[in-house]
Amino acid sequence: xxxxxxxxxxxxxxxxxxxxxxxxxxxxxxxxxxxxxxxxxxxxxxxxxxxxxxxxxxxxxxxxxxxxxxxxxxxxxxxxxxxxxxxxxxxxxxxxxxxxxxxxxxxxxxxxxxxxxxxxxxxxxxxxxxxxxxxxxxxxxxxxxxxxxxxxxxxxxxxxxxxxxxxxxxxxxxxxxxxxxxxxxxxxxxxxxxxxxxxxxxxxxxxxxxxxxxxxxxxxxxxxxxxxxxxxxxxxxxxxxxxxxxxxxxxxxxxxxxxxxxxxxxxxxxxxxxxxxxxxxxxxxxxxxxxxxxxxxxxxxxxxxxxxxxxxxxxxxxxxxxxxxxxxxxxxxxxxxxxxxxxxxxxxxxxxxxxxxxxxxxxxxxxxxxxxxxxxxxxxxxxxxxxxxxxxxxxxxxxxxxxxxxxxxxxxxxxxxxxxxxxxxxxxxxxxxxxxxxxxxxxxxxxxxxxxxxxxxxxxxxxxxxxxxxxxxxx
Ligand SMILES: Cc1cc2nc3c(=O)[nH]c(=O)nc-3n(C[C@H](O)[C@H](O)[C@H](O)COP(=O)(O)OP(=O)(O)OC[C@H]3O[C@@H](n4cnc5c(N)ncnc54)[C@H](O)[C@@H]3O)c2cc1C
Numbered sequence: 001x002x003x004x005x006x007x008x009x010x011x012x013x014x015x016x017x018x019x020x021x022x023x024x025x026x027x028x029x030x031x032x033x034x035x036x037x038x039x040x041x042x043x044x045x046x047x048x049x050x051x052x053x054x055x056x057x058x059x060x061x062x063x064x065x066x067x068x069x070x071x072x073x074x075x076x077x078x079x080x081x082x083x084x085x086x087x088x089x090x091x092x093x094x095x096x097x098x099x100x101x102x103x104x105x106x107x108x109x110x111x112x113x114x115x116x117x118x119x120x121x122x123x124x125x126x127x128x129x130x131x132x133x134x135x136x137x138x139x140x141x142x143x144x145x146x147x148x149x150x151x152x153x154x155x156x157x158x159x160x161x162x163x164x165x166x167x168x169x170x171x172x173x174x175x176x177x178x179x180x181x182x183x184x185x186x187x188x189x190x191x192x193x194x195x196x197x198x199x200x201x202x203x204x205x206x207x208x209x210x211x212x213x214x215x216x217x218x219x220x221x222x223x224x225x226x227x228x229x230x231x232x233x234x235x236x237x238x239x240x241x242x243x244x245x246x247x248x249x250x251x252x253x254x255x256x257x258x259x260x261x262x263x264x265x266x267x268x269x270x271x272x273x274x275x276x277x278x279x280x281x282x283x284x285x286x287x288x289x290x291x292x293x294x295x296x297x298x299x300x301x302x303x304x305x306x307x308x309x310x311x312x313x314x315x316x317x318x319x320x321x322x323x324x325x326x327x328x329x330x331x332x333x334x335x336x337x338x339x340x341x342x343x344x345x346x347x348x349x350x351x352x353x354x355x356x357x358x359x360x361x362x363x364x365x366x367x368x369x370x371x372x373x374x375x376x377x378x379x380x381x382x383x384x385x386x387x388x389x390x391x392x393x394x395x396x397x398x399x400x401x402x403x404x405x406x407x408x409x410x411x412x413x414x415x416x417x418x419x420x421x422x423x424x425x426x427x428x429x430x431x432x433x434x435x436x437x438x439x440x441x442x443x444x445x446x447x448x449x450x451x452x453x454x455x456x457x458x459x460x461x462x463x464x465x466x467x468x469x470x471x472x473x474x475x
Contacts, residue, residue, distance in 0.1 A: 015159065015167045015168065015169045016166070016167070016168050016169070017044075017168070017169050017170065018044045018045065018046040018142070018168060018169075018170045019043040019044050019045065019170055019171055019172075020036065020043060020044075020045045020046070020170055020171065020172055020173070020174070020472060021046050021048060021158060021160050021168055021170040021172070021173040021174070022045065022046070022047045022048065022173075022174045022176055023048050023148045023151070023160065023173060023174065023175050023176060023177055023403070024047075024048070024049055024057070024175070024176035024177040024178055025047040025048070025049030025051065025054040025055070025057070025143060025176075026049075026051075026055070026056065026057020026058065026059070026060075026176065026178045026445075027055060027056075027057050027059065027060060027078075027123055027445075027458065027461055028057075028176040028178060028444050028445035028446075028461045028464070028465065029047050029049065029054070029057075029174070029176035030047075030054045030055040030123055030124070030127050031078055031123070031461055031462055031465035031466075032174060032176060032444060032465040032468055032469055033045050033047055033054075033127060033130070033141055034078075034126055034127045034130040034465070035130075035465050035466050035468075035469030035470075036134075036139070036469045036472065036473065037127075037130040037131055037133060037134030037139050037141060038130050038133050038134065038469075039469060039470070039473045040137060040473075041137065041139070041473060042137060042138030042139050043139050043473075044139070044140050044142070045139070045140070045141045045142070046141075046142045046143075046144055046168055046170065047141065047142070047143050047144070048144050048146060048147075048148050048160060048162065048168070049143060049144075049145065050145055050146055050147050051145075052145070053120070053124065054124065054127060054143055055120050055123035055124040055127055056117075056120040056123075056124075057178050058178060058179060058181060058201075059116055060116050060117065060119050060120030060123065061117070061120065062115065062116040062117045062120075062201070062226075063117055063203060064115075064117075064203055064226075064229060064230055064233060065101060065115045065117075066115075066229035066230075066232070066233060066337060066338070066341075067115060067116050067117070067201075067226050067229060067230075068113040068114060068115050068116060068335045068337060068338070069113050069114055069115075069116055069119055069335065069458075070113075070222060070253060070332065070333060070334065070335050071113070071253065071335075071457075071458075072110065072111045072112060072113050072253075072255070073086045073087045073090050073109060073110050073111070073112050073113075073114060074086075074087055074110040074111065075458075075459070076114075076119065076458045076459070077458075077459075077462070078122070078123055078126055078458065078462045079126075079462065080459075080462050080463045080466050084110070085126075086114075086119075086122060087109050087110045089122050089125070089126075090102075090109050090112060090114060090122075091109050093118075093121075093122075094109065098118075099114070099115070099118055102114075105336075105337075111255065113335040113336065113337065119458075127141075144162070144168070146162040146163050146164055146166075147162065147163045147402070147403070148160045148161070148162055148163075148403050149161055149162065149163050149402035149403055149406065150402065150403065150406040151173060151403070151406070151407060151410075151412065151441065152410070153412060153438060153440055153441060156171075157169050157170055157171050157172075157440060158170055158171075158172060158173040158440050158441060160173060163402075171440065171475070172440050172441070172442065172472060172475065173440065173441055173442070174428075174441075174442045174443065174444060174468065174472075175422070175430065175441070175442065175443040175444075175447055176443075176444055176445055177403065177404075177446075177447060178445060178446050178447075179392045179394075179446045179456065180392065180393045180394075180396075180399045180401070181199075181201070181391070181392055181393070182194075182388060182390045182391055182392060182393045183197065183198075183199045183200060183201075183387075183388040183389070183390070184199055185393050185399055185400070185401070193218065193358070193361055193386075193388055193390075194388060195363065196361045196363035196368055196386055197218070197361075197386045197387060197388035198385060198386065198387045198388070199387075199388070200217075200223050200224070200226055200227040200230075200387050200388065200389045201223075201226065203230050203233075206227065206230040206231055206234055206387070207230070207233075207234040209231070209234070209236065209384065209385045210238075210384060211234070211235050211236055211237050211238065212237055212238040213236070213238045213383070213384035213385050214238050214239045214240075214241070214382070214383045214384050214385075215231065215236070215238060215239070215240045215241070215383060215384065215385045215386075215387065216240075216241050216243070216368065216370055216381065216383035216385070216386045216387070217240060217241070217242045217243070217386075217387045217389050218243050218244070218358060218370075218386070218387070218388055218389060218390055219242075219243075219244055219388070219389035219390040219391060220242050220243075220244035220247060220248060220249055220250075220353060220389075221244075221250055221328055221329070221332065221389065221391060222250055222332055222334060222338075223389040223390075223391055224242060224387075224389040225250065225334050225338040225339075225341075225342060226338075226389075227387050227389055228240070228338070228341055228342060228345065228351075229337075229338060229341060232341055237350075238350070238384075239350055239351075239352070240345065240350060240351045240352070241352050241354065241381060241383065242351065242352065242353045242354065243354045243356050243358060243370070243372055244353075244354075244355070244356075245325070245355065245356070245357055246325045246355055247353050247354060247355030247356070248325055248326070248328070248329040249329060249334075249342065249353060250328075250329050250332060250333055250334040250339075251294075251329060251330055251333045251334065251339075252333060252334050252335075252336055252339035253294075253333035253334060253335060253336065253339075254292055254294055256291070256292040256293075256294040256295035256298060257291060257292070257295055258295070259282070259286065259291070259295035259296045259298070259299050260299070261299045261302075262278065262282055262296065262299065263275075263278075263299065263300060263303045263307075264303070266278065270307065270310060270311065270315075271311070271315050271318070272307075272311065272315055272316075272318050272319035272322070272323050273318060273322070273323075275300075275307065275323075276322075276323050276326075279296065279297065279300060282296035283296050283297065294333075297330060297331065300331075301331070301454070304452070304453055304454045305452040305453065305454065305455075308451075308452060308453035308454075309426075309451065309452065313417065313418065316417055316418055317418065319453075320418065354372065354374055355374060355375075356372040356373055356374040357372065357373050358370065358371075358372055359371040359372055359373055359378050361386070362380075363386075367382045367383065367384060368382065368383050368384070368385070368386045369381070369382050369383075370382075370383065370386065392446070394419075394420045394421055394446070394449050394450075395415070395419045395420065396408065396413070396415065396421065396422060396447075397415060397419065407422075411432055411433030411434070412430070412432055412433075412438060412441060413430050413431070413432065413433075413441075414431055414432065414433050414435065415450070416447075416448065416449065416450020416451055417450035417451065418450055419450070420449040420450030421443075421446065421447040421448055421449040421450045421451070421455075422443055422447050422448070422450070423435070423450065423451070424437075424442070424443050424447075424448055424451055425437045426451075427442075427467070427468070427471050428442045428443055428444055428448070428464065428467075428468045428471065429441070429442055430442065430443050439475075442468060442471075442472070444461070444464045444465065444468050445460070445461050445464065448464075
């Protein structure tokens with residue numbers, strides 16, 4: 001174990017205390033704890049996380065070997081100042097007999113796309129090392145396995161109430177509650193889809209489908225690719241029908257050469273439509289020179305947070321309406337293994353992609369029926385199984401869970417830009433209903449989607465963890 005598990009709710013009813021409470025022990029909470037433990041000074045950090053292991057969260061609890069990172073090892077270090085950290089860790093891990101299947105990819109270690117479950121092992125190891133550093137200077141970390149259902153900010157500090165009724169008090173708390181996957185999240189206004197659909201990451205449920213089942217999938221992004229991988233592993237041989245509004249599939253991730261950072265040369269370029277026009281021009285230019293269009297696209301990533309936070313709501317809406325589907329399929333690219341499977345299924349004629357909007361779901365009969373509308377009138381299609389791969393619910397007002405509900409009701413948080421996640425200042429202090437920073441309550445990672453647009457990837461979270469740890473240590 002990388003953390004000393006504290007049995008939740010078995011101590012005296014008195015409020016237990018810590019210096020810093022981290023709500024959520026996925027990658028965000030774990031990297032924040034890791035950074036805090038390394039900083040000088042003695043502090044007791046408590047991570048409140050119902051899962052058995054820290055560092056995994058939704059993404060890195062994956063058990064399927066084919067559920068890999070969508071970037072190679074060279075792009076996925078948890079150390080913002082050391083891009084080769086994951087590559088070196090993998091080299092040592094493979095040399096020690098770990099991940100024997102890595103040889104199949106036949107590329108240098110830096111170019112491997114590791115299984116996400118293995119990435120979780122890496123994150124946990126880095127946390128364990130930080131615990132040893134912290135212990136030497138009097139810092140400690142405890143993992144309390146429970147869900148936080150409420151947070152209050154009395155005159156001093158923050159009090160967290162857990163599901164079992166126990167409470168923790170600390171000087172500050174950080175919301176590292178991650179993403180709310182649409183398939184797993186009770187929603188205040190349900191379309192009925194979740195009641196009928198399988199969770200794309202529930203490997204057992206996908207294995208239980210008959211091998212010749214006709215499978216219907218809603219959503220055509222990377223989550224759908226994960227579902228294809230699990231069906232394939234389960235020996236599925238039946239037809240698969242995928243529905244999404246634009247019918248766009250993720251492009252495959254290649255290793256493009258370096259391209260000039262054209263956005264840093266064009267500081268006046270601000271609106272999403274200007275950006276898209278210039279990006280298209282650069283991609284065409286690259287292709288005319290025989291260079292992969294992914295090269296110019298990859299230079300945009302570092303500018304996204306700045307461009308999004310500088311934009312006004314009209315421009316942000318323009319981006320979401322007109323650019324987002326394109327951005328998702330071109331930027332959030334598929335690992336090569338997932339793409340190879342996708343292409344094979346298309347070639348075999350087993351996979352059909354429909355650009356269509358979902359009109360209704362009927363699961364009352366022996367087969368599931370979907371009503372969808374493509375170019376012409378709405379039609380029904382029948383299947384033996386339905387998978388909800390629509391991705392993530394970012395609007396906390398729609399999430400039917402105790403903590404988001406309580407925080408909104410108490411006015412301790414307010415929705416982020418365009419209702420995405422929650423609002424915060426540039427250093428992560430959340431804004432209350434009056435738009436004032438709550439100096440004792442912070443957030444990081446996916447909850448800050450409205451603030452930065454891209455606030456979920458490993459590199460985003462790693463950078464935020466380092467900056468936030470420094471801010472908290474200076475309070
Ligand atoms: C399936 C998937 C694959 C991904 N693949 C990649 C990839 O290949 N490359 C990449 O760069 N990024 C990827 N990402 C994005 C990113 O790396 C992850 O989203 C990242 O793990 C975010 O970590 P997190 O801790 O903020 O969120 P999460 O992983 O969602 O973890 C949040 C944790 O908070 C806990 N929690 C929530 N509410 C409470 C509460 N009230 N009380 C206590 N605990 C709570 C949850 O139990 C959970 O463990 C992926 C994301 C997903 C979902």
